[in-house]
Amino acid sequence: MTSQADLVALDQSDPLAPKREEFSIPEGLIYLDGNSLGALPKAVAQHLERVVEEQWGRDLITSWNKHGWIDLSARVGGKIARLIGADPDEVIAADSTSINLFKVLLAALKLRPERRVIVSDIDNFPTDLYIAQGVNQLLGQSHELRLVKKEQVEAALDEHTAVLMLTEVDYRSGWRYDMAALTRLAQAKGALVIWDLAHSAGAFPVRLNACNADFAVGCGYKYLNGGPGAPAFLFVARRHQGAALPFLTGWMGHRAPFDFDPYYAPAEGVHRMKVGTPPVLSLSALDKALDVFADVDMNEVRRKSLRLTDLFIERMEPLCRRYGFELITPLEHERRGSQVAYAHPEGYAIMQALIASGVIGDFRAPNILRFGFTPLYVRYRDVAEAVERLEQVMSQELWKAERFRERAKVT
Amino acid sequence: MTSQADLVALDQSDPLAPKREEFSIPEGLIYLDGNSLGALPKAVAQHLERVVEEQWGRDLITSWNKHGWIDLSARVGGKIARLIGADPDEVIAADSTSINLFKVLLAALKLRPERRVIVSDIDNFPTDLYIAQGVNQLLGQSHELRLVKKEQVEAALDEHTAVLMLTEVDYRSGWRYDMAALTRLAQAKGALVIWDLAHSAGAFPVRLNACNADFAVGCGYKYLNGGPGAPAFLFVARRHQGAALPFLTGWMGHRAPFDFDPYYAPAEGVHRMKVGTPPVLSLSALDKALDVFADVDMNEVRRKSLRLTDLFIERMEPLCRRYGFELITPLEHERRGSQVAYAHPEGYAIMQALIASGVIGDFRAPNILRFGFTPLYVRYRDVAEAVERLEQVMSQELWKAERFRERAKVT
Known part of the structure; x- marks a missing residue:
């Protein structure tokens, strides 16, 4: 199991870490939906x-x-x-x-x-x-x-x-x-x-x-x-x-x-x-x-992507056993993109509750929670924090709130 | 012939005159190409x-x-x-x-x-x-x-x-x-x-x-x-x-x-x-x-458009006689859009020289000078001024300069 100290070390030694500064990421938000809409590069606004x-x-x-x-x-x-x-x-x-x-x-x-x-x-x-x-x-x-x-x-x-x-x-x-x-x-x-x-x-x-x-x-x-x-x-x-x-x-x-x-x-x-x-x-x-x-080595992006997704899968294991999430993303690196997805019958409401807690992933019909990992701005500690917040959503049954069950136009 | 005093009066009594303030028009430029690319409404930037x-x-x-x-x-x-x-x-x-x-x-x-x-x-x-x-x-x-x-x-x-x-x-x-x-x-x-x-x-x-x-x-x-x-x-x-x-x-x-x-x-x-x-x-x-x-009466736009194009055609008459511009836009109002065009064998170079003098129209192959009149931001006095600058381009033979003869990618 990756320890908290390991996470800090991973972020500190990450050659892509400085790239995060080039993006505008809202304070406190963990954004795992760059596979739906990538975050704003600061230079674009100007x-x-x-x-x-x-x-x-x-x-x-x-x-x-x-x-x-x-x-x-x-x-x-x-x-x-x-x-x-x-x-x-x-x-x-x-x-x-x-x-x-x-x-x-x-x-x-x-x-x-x-x-x-x-x-x-x-x-x-x-x-x-x-x-x-x-x-x-x-x-x-x-x-x-x-x-x-x-x-x-x-x-x-x-x-x-x-x-x-x-x-x-x-x-x-x-x-x-x-x-x-x-x-x-x-x-x-x-x-x-x-x-x-x-x-x-x-x-x-x-x-x-x-x-x-x-x-x-x-x-x-x-x-x-x-x-x-x-x-x-x-x-x-x-x-x-x-x-x-x-x-x-x-x-x-x-x-x-x-x-x-x-x-x-x-x-x-x-x-x-x-x-x-x-x-x-x-x-x-x-x-x-x-x-x-321009100055990014795409092989480095891939290395970090696999580490991020491996870490997420590892951290999610106890939640799978406890709450019934079913991993649908291949464990084999060669067969994996830069996202991890789980099936869960209450997937829609769970994702809404997770978003309300400050972790943005998305839901795909009929029952899939989807998490995208963009190595240019997602940190190792974000991965751990995302799973912790999901654990709270599940253990405190936050997703059962009525407001998380109503479907928005875009889900 | 519309006098200078008439022009001032037309601009002063123009119900669309305040609309010009809603656009960002470069100082001193007469922009008669809104039929190719409309000017920037200031609110858009913000x-x-x-x-x-x-x-x-x-x-x-x-x-x-x-x-x-x-x-x-x-x-x-x-x-x-x-x-x-x-x-x-x-x-x-x-x-x-x-x-x-x-x-x-x-x-x-x-x-x-x-x-x-x-x-x-x-x-x-x-x-x-x-x-x-x-x-x-x-x-x-x-x-x-x-x-x-x-x-x-x-x-x-x-x-x-x-x-x-x-x-x-x-x-x-x-x-x-x-x-x-x-x-x-x-x-x-x-x-x-x-x-x-x-x-x-x-x-x-x-x-x-x-x-x-x-x-x-x-x-x-x-x-x-x-x-x-x-x-x-x-x-x-x-x-x-x-x-x-x-x-x-x-x-x-x-x-x-x-x-x-x-x-x-x-x-x-x-x-x-x-x-x-x-x-x-x-x-x-x-x-x-x-x-x-939102608050524009399109009938008012049409009224002004016809006055602007009529005025341009009137002012251009002496130049047609003197320099061989041939009006190809109908005189009949019902058959006219919001632009006026002239054929001239040296159309390309003339338009380049005119643009250099601060009046933007455009050229359309093989020999057409095209002037668009956008009633929301073109003034009556712009029309008169545009023709005056074209008169200068012609009388001083400015268009004969070598640099106006080289075709750009977009013309």
Whole structure:
């Protein structure tokens, strides 16, 4: 068992400890929900003020050139590329994860016109599945959407598979796929692979090109700390950039947007995946937020993430025995993202009571308490303190209060 | 000819004059490009600071409920509805104009499955045409995209027309369609009509429901002053809301996003047209920017807009004769938006020189100088002063300087 002295020592010797100072974390709050909305990097507030006052307010339309708004999608994409094992010219930041998935899924299906099956995980984040359903409806239900449990994914792949579409880390359990192995297996069957990195980018080193990934998408507002609803990102492996077409063909993806040609011609490379004018304020926040990672070794992030999640699991063991929490996150490091989740029939009310006690995690239907560990700002002592507060919530039956049972719009 | 004394009197008696104080306009600058990027409403800067520090920074994930982020798309849509003659539950703010057009164009085509022609204006803003081309490619080139000149639109409509898709005000010439008449004509042939209000919303009163429009989209960053790349909006007439489906089916458009059901079921009404998580920072800027309109009579805006553009045209007459500017904006009020444009073979260099002299308009290929008049912050005396500076640019041949001839990325 890790002692109090061990915790202090762990925090003191943590090479990432100084990073916490770069974030604005409310006093006394233990924030274990960076996998839903990353905390505010302090530099973002100041940067955004300048973008509003100086770029928009003072330089107005000239900022498209003067402050490089026109290249912002690509510049932000380049910063993300380093974190996900891609080259800068393979990534753009734009739109939402859902819309980016729509673009790359359509592009991928058109690269495998003779194949009619999309394989995915039935427990994939719903928007990914909805997008696949919408795409299939659009194509006249020409495809089969084969949704299976994680352990059946390999068996579901065959010579009819056009696309394997997976989120690397399960948003509920924190279960992590073996990206290299699954990519290899799917490609051996002739399929293309799309990875959703919503719970991967910024959480641990991702190696898209080392795994030979075809396409990827991901989220700007979780571990990348880009702010609420931050623009998402999109990756197209260089080998597909000539043939992959977006179908969502907007002027920002045109070869020469300011020629105002009435006929569409795709821009070079990944740039054709841009559609409309990007939300510059939100994109600028993400741009600045990514600078927090500039001097960060992602291997160090992973080491600390595993120590934090190991520690949480260890501390939670007595509560599991005493109160019936059931760990649903893999113990095996290779199969784990940067979160830990427990099932409990009273999960909703327990999480509400825990939040009221100053520990923010979240609830995922039907019965899951989810705790995200962001190594850049979560301390070892936060982990111990979070479990202590949960112990109080349980031992004092705080969660039984009426006010914790009423469902809010967003849970 | 309007005298200097007339100008002073016009500004003094202008009921919209106090509105200028609500905007941050750089000292000495004459900004005639609000049709490209609206100026910064002062209240937005302060509001955004609070959204960043208090909502994101302090309240973190709880802001989805506490600060109503979850309803922001609909709330902002409701504010826009008043400006475009729609009901609040017919409009949402989301994504970009291009993506919104993609959604409503697909929805409209699926409502007319037996018809195979999309009619539009060959001079429509290119992204609208690109989106239609992408949609058609996606549908296996099943449709004909019939692109015609403005005067041929009526003749192009027939019993094969599925959708008539027009931008109400031409982005180059400022030519304005008769929305009521065109909608009636197209519907008489059995077609559906999509209006792009990019240069209409916030510029003059739009009457979508009075004109019986079917669908509409529009831009948040021009006359609505929502900031660079602000989220766009989308209108679905209530009579179509039951049958119109988005195809871009993301979790925010699901009936119950937080049930995390793996199968898509559309939300009620226009809400199903939401896709992914919206960019809350950019959307909050637009939200606050719209409050500038709260006490504004849009008929007053239109009156002033016509006076400003009339005055500009009057003052430009001698320059047309002397330097060869050719007015391409209609003199007829009913056919005019809130901008005035001139063709000139040296348009690019002339506009660069004019910008250097402190009057910002913009250039549109191949040869058009475009001037936007935003009645909320442009004064009558600005109009006179702008023409005087242009006269200087021409008489002193300032535009011949080498530095004004090099094309910037965005022009």
